[in-house]
Amino acid sequence: MSQVYNWQLGRDMSYPYEGKFPDRQFAFVFNINRCIACQSCTMACKSTWTFSKGQEHMWWANVETKPYGGYPQFWDAKILNLLEKANPDMQTWDPAAGANAKAPYGKFGGQTIFEAGARMLQPAGARVLGYLPTDEEWVSPNIYEDNPVGPKGARYKFHTTGEQLPVHKTWFFYLARICNHCTYPACLAACPRRAIYKRPEDGIVLLDQSECRGYRKCVEACPYKKSMYRGNTRVSEKCIACYPRVEGTDPETEGQPMETRCMAACIGQIRMQGLVKLNSDGAWAEDRHHPLYYMVHVAKVALPLYPQFGTSPNGFYIPPRWVPREYLRQMFGPGVDQAIERYENPDRELLAVLQLFRRSNRIIFRYQIEEGPLVYEGPYRGKTVRIYNDTVIAFGKNGKEIFRTKVEEPLHVRTNKHQNSI
Amino acid sequence: MPYGEPDPQDPTVLIGVELPVNEDTDVEMAYVFAEEFARLGFSEAQVLDLFHQPYYAGAYRALGTLGEPRIREVVRETMGVWGQSRQVVEDAPQTSRDWDVGLDALQPRGAWGHER
Numbered sequence: 001m002s003q004v005y006n007w008q009l010g011r012d013m014s015y016p017y018e019g020k021f022p023d024r025q026f027a028f029v030f031n032i033n034r035c036i037a038c039q040s041c042t043m044a045c046k047s048t049w050t051f052s053k054g055q056e057h058m059w060w061a062n063v064e065t066k067p068y069g070g071y072p073q074f075w076d077a078k079i080l081n082l083l084e085k086a087n088p089d090m091q092t093w094d095p096a097a098g099a100n101a102k103a104p105y106g107k108f109g110g111q112t113i114f115e116a117g118a119r120m121l122q123p124a125g126a127r128v129l130g131y132l133p134t135d136e137e138w139v140s141p142n143i144y145e146d147n148p149v150g151p152k153g154a155r156y157k158f159h160t161t162g163e164q165l166p167v168h169k170t171w172f173f174y175l176a177r178i179c180n181h182c183t184y185p186a187c188l189a190a191c192p193r194r195a196i197y198k199r200p201e202d203g204i205v206l207l208d209q210s211e212c213r214g215y216r217k218c219v220e221a222c223p224y225k226k227s228m229y230r231g232n233t234r235v236s237e238k239c240i241a242c243y244p245r246v247e248g249t250d251p252e253t254e255g256q257p258m259e260t261r262c263m264a265a266c267i268g269q270i271r272m273q274g275l276v277k278l279n280s281d282g283a284w285a286e287d288r289h290h291p292l293y294y295m296v297h298v299a300k301v302a303l304p305l306y307p308q309f310g311t312s313p314n315g316f317y318i319p320p321r322w323v324p325r326e327y328l329r330q331m332f333g334p335g336v337d338q339a340i341e342r343y344e345n346p347d348r349e350l351l352a353v354l355q356l357f358r359r360s361n362r363i364i365f366r367y368q369i370e371e372g373p374l375v376y377e378g379p380y381r382g383k384t385v386r387i388y389n390d391t392v393i394a395f396g397k398n399g400k401e402i403f404r405t406k407v408e409e410p411l412h413v414r415t416n417k418h419q420n421s422i
Numbered sequence: 423m424p425y426g427e428p429d430p431q432d433p434t435v436l437i438g439v440e441l442p443v444n445e446d447t448d449v450e451m452a453y454v455f456a457e458e459f460a461r462l463g464f465s466e467a468q469v470l471d472l473f474h475q476p477y478y479a480g481a482y483r484a485l486g487t488l489g490e491p492r493i494r495e496v497v498r499e500t501m502g503v504w505g506q507s508r509q510v511v512e513d514a515p516q517t518s519r520d521w522d523v524g525l526d527a528l529q530p531r532g533a534w535g536h537e538r
Contacts, residue, residue: 033454033458034458036478036480037479168479168480168483170443170447171443171447171448171451172479172480173480269462320454321450321453321454322447322448322450322451322454323447324442324443324447326442327442354461375506376503376506378502378503380499380502380503381453381499385503387503387504387506408506
């Protein structure tokens with residue numbers, strides 16, 4: 001085991017391999033407050049990559065209803081339970097241990113899936129604490145909400161008004177997920193064939209199917225359960241981050257990097273993807289006007305999903321405002337309270353950056369704000385709100401402007417006559 | 423439903439499990455949905471309509487719990503602040519030199535393409 005630095009935990013940790021970091025890292029921010037579980041991302045991915053025989057159970061992108069939903073079922077509850085068994089009552093954070101640029105959430109005092117693996121009774125060759133979901137657990141992408149309900153006994157009919165959908169008796173929210181293309185991937189660590197690798201140019205984690213022998217160690221090890229086994233080919237598969245688009249090989253962008261299918265299809269405008277610069281220790285290099293760097297490291301409104309697992313995931317979430325904080329702290333770490341406070345009361349820059357979501361399918365590398373007039377000032381829920389009509393300009397990899405938008409962006413609507421115009 | 427009924431003996435299935443709930447969860451949820459959609463450019467009527475759609479389970483639940491008057495109050499308050507987006511109806515271009523099909527061809531027709 002090597003010692004590597006995990007900035008999300010604020011400390012060094014054990015990892016089976018030496019830390020190697022890409023020039024740029026594939027990363028993304030999802031704003032859960034906006035997600036309505038329309039599943040457009042899910043279907044965009046499915047119809048692009050996993051529509052073949054043997055891939056029926058595969059949803060590289062999925063949206064699950066928390067707290068009870070999960071794909072595969074119970075994935076997070078099971079991993080958390082395993083960690084708790086390995087290190088009872090010790091899976092805690094110390095936010096006061098000095099929150100700084102190298103440790104923005106303080107220090108994690110518990111054990112990661114790599115560290116806890118050594119303490120659990122597993123085969124000697126096992127490097128990561130994990131479990132293999134049952135076939136049944138893979139069946140439903142979002143159990144009880146993944147198919148329309150119809151009258152009993154009538155085939156191919158469903159209630160068009162939705163009355164028969166499950167009624168939630170308590171709080172809930174929709175968690176959209178794809179592979180986190182972790183900085184310290186558990187799937188990569190566990191593969192006895194070394195079939196999984198992290199690309200040096202963009203940090204995308206890929207699985208070489210010609211090397212894979214279907215041992216399913218990656219399926220067992222990935223705490224987010226985003227590596228999946230395909231029965232008819234007897235090898236595993238995983239999200240490839242739509243790498244041809246990220247490489248800029250789609251003719252539409254003329255060589256410029258393009259966001260993945262799931263990002264581009266998001267009608268709720270909850271998603272933004274980027275390629276961030278890394279330091280030599282794997283932490284994010286300062287890049288003040290990169291929108292993802294701003295949201296994760298400056299405004300700190302976007303937080304990693306289950307950072308305590310220790311894989312340093314590169315998916316970040318703006319947490320849902322209405323959910324009890326204890327649950328959110330478990331899911332996103334100790335930065336939750338600050339993130340929600342900032343998102344509830346966005347300052348001038350944050351409000352402008354939030355306008356960048358889904359205005360283009362090109363990957364944004366830098367933004368610039370041109371200040372505009374104060375257009376609203378007044379009380380709102382006990383606080384004073386000021387809205388400036390600033391213009392935010394997005395630039396691509398080649399430094400050229402991709403688009404510009406305003407906080408008070410006019411909404412252009414096609415007339416009914418031309419709804420289908422291209 | 424393709425699923426069997428949940429097995430009450432299964433310790434991992436959440437049946438009758440208590441979850442922590444804050445008193446103002448529904449109010450907060452209503453504000454979030456109203457704010458987000460107001461920022462996306464929805465009008466007051468469109469946001470209210472969203473709360474009446476059972477498919478938008480979060481907003482629909484908030485309406486059921488808090489009642490119509492309270493939801494109207496939340497939406498009105500939110501729109502006053504965040505509903506600043508101006509709606510501009512922009513028509514598609516009428517002609518293009520590169521197109522060989524006129525936009526008139528895209529007008530709604532009857533079933534199977536026949537004129538109504």
